[in-house]
Amino acid sequence: MKTARITGTATQYAIGKILCIGRNYAEHIRELGNETPEAPVIxxxxxxxxxxxxxxxxxxxxxxxCHHEAELALLVGRTGKDIPPEEALAHLAGYGIAIDLTLRDVQGELKKKGLPWDIAKGFDTACPLSDFAPVAQVADPQDLRIRLAVNGTLRQDGSTSLMIHPVRELISYLSGIFTLEPGDVILTGTPAGVGPLVSGDLVEAEIPGVGALRVSVK
Structure with missing residues (x-):
């Protein structure tokens, strides 16, 4: 069983659903040559x-x-369905950082055929995830810096202020489709600067004041 831990406490949650948002930063949409969606891509x-x-x-x-995509991660702490945006943050237990790994070649071929691309996103080790800072520690989830470096070279350096669909809206939207439960994790999309990883790489990702990750590539 995979668990999510709240930093500085003994509190742990069994990880449930991991719901991910695609195309939530305009510059990332442009760098991949995709169209901007009207609603969040899930x-x-x-x-x-x-x-x-x-x-x-x-x-x-x-x-x-295989590409890296650094993202703000949300940990759900309270069950909710059809959550109004103004109540959304009250359903969270913490904030962390995740790396959404994507097999870009596999995803591209499957998308061309109109097929699901789960195997490009959900393979073993595809979701490096930090511990979570308590919600009270983060004053504004739309004022956070996301940084990722590979072998010491900075590749991603963006702000959550650039999200097309902000955190409150994402939680509300997702809860209209899925009942959100304690232990569910939401990945909120990646800023521009995604790129390939190869064997031997060292990947470091951080959201200051929230969490950090350091993982290698076999």
């Missing part, structure tokens, strides 16, 4: 894809192009 990862800081990413043999 996909999911299994809890089995989670690894922690200090662990290793294993790129599946069926891919030659």
């Amino acid at each position: 996909f999911s990862k299994p809890a089995s894809s989670v690894i922690g800081s200090g662990d290793a990413i294993v790129i599946p043999p069926y891919s030659k192009d």
Whole structure:
């Protein structure tokens, strides 16, 4: 069983659904040549894809192009359905950082065929995830800096202020489709600067005041 821990406490949650948002930063949409959607784009990862800081990413043999995508992660702490935006943050237990790993070549081929691309997003080790800072520690989830470096070279450096759909809106929207339960994790999209990883890389991601990750690539 994969668990999520609140930093500085003994509180842990069994990880449930991992709901992910695609195309939530305009510059990232442009760098991949995608269209801007009217509503949030949703996909999911299994809890089995989670690894922690200090662990290793294993790129599946069926891919030659694995990309990093650093994201603000939300940990649900209270059950909710059809949550109004103004009440959304009260349903969270914490904030963390995640790396949404994407097999870009596999995803591209499946999208061309109109097929689901779960195997490009949900493979084992596809979701490096930090511990979570308590919600009270974060004054404004729309005023956070997301940074990711590979082998010491900064690749992603963005702000959650640039989200197309902000955190409150995402929680409300998702809760209209899925009942959100304690232990569910929401990945809120990635800023521009995504790029490939190869064996031997060291990946470091951080949201100051929230969490940090350091993972290697086998």
